[in-house]
Amino acid sequence: MEDEGNLNKFRVGPHPTLFYIPDFITDYQQTQLLNNIYQAPVSKWKSLKNRRLQNWGGVVHEKGLLSQDLPTWLTRITERIFEESGLFPSAINHVLINEYLPNQGIMPHQDGPAYFPVVAILSLGSPVVMDFTPHSRLRLDTNDAEDKNSDDKSFEIETKKWLDDHHPFSILLMPRSLLIFKDEMFSEYLHGIKDSEVQQYDKVVNDIEALEQHRLDPLFSGSEKAVEVMRNGELRSIQRTTTRISLTCRLVLKVHKNLFKF
Ligand SMILES: O=C(O)CCC(=O)C(=O)O
């Protein structure tokens, strides 16, 4: 994967700016990453209401990144993502590690403006469903629309076209997979994960890619299966029974070297 052309076969969903790469890392690499994450000092964890996180690479401000070098165990993976995706103009310098218990998630949100608009999310542990929702901005604000001159047809037509082109959908994130989204997916959609142990994936657009890889996976067969995939006619859902860890890898272009050690 040297440029976007090589990512072509990993495109999923209704927009060309979303890629799902199953089996991006091996089981062994997953174990190594988890070991490193859980070996970090307890103080490295920041507890939020609905999840815990570790921040690596420095502090992100509106004006840029007060940077700190990433540890080697992280650059091994970020350098590979940088090289193989060909989507980042310079090396990835920030990694957010989120930990979710089975009943935890993340509210629909848009990533901050400090980041270059390409996000790579490596998933470890329990599968989850990530929902993408069109981000209406001012377009769908009814008050705003009413304020508009009623004969402003072009505004109406443009809004309708935008709505026709933007529908909510979901992505099934299996362990060891890499999700990349950019540009339009970054700015015109919110992304989030529901805080429920059972997640339906009727709107999932990558179930074939995601599940093919895991048909023979012990998660789905052996007696100790941590996750059950149910196919009850149209109602398809996953049961989250274990922790999920994700590594959100991004680039902040404006960097201020942090001279202070924490
Ligand atoms: O955990 C995930 O997959 C998503 C994390 C995320 O959206 C973020 O850190 O901004």
Ligand SMILES: [Fe+2]
């Ligand atoms: Fe995000």
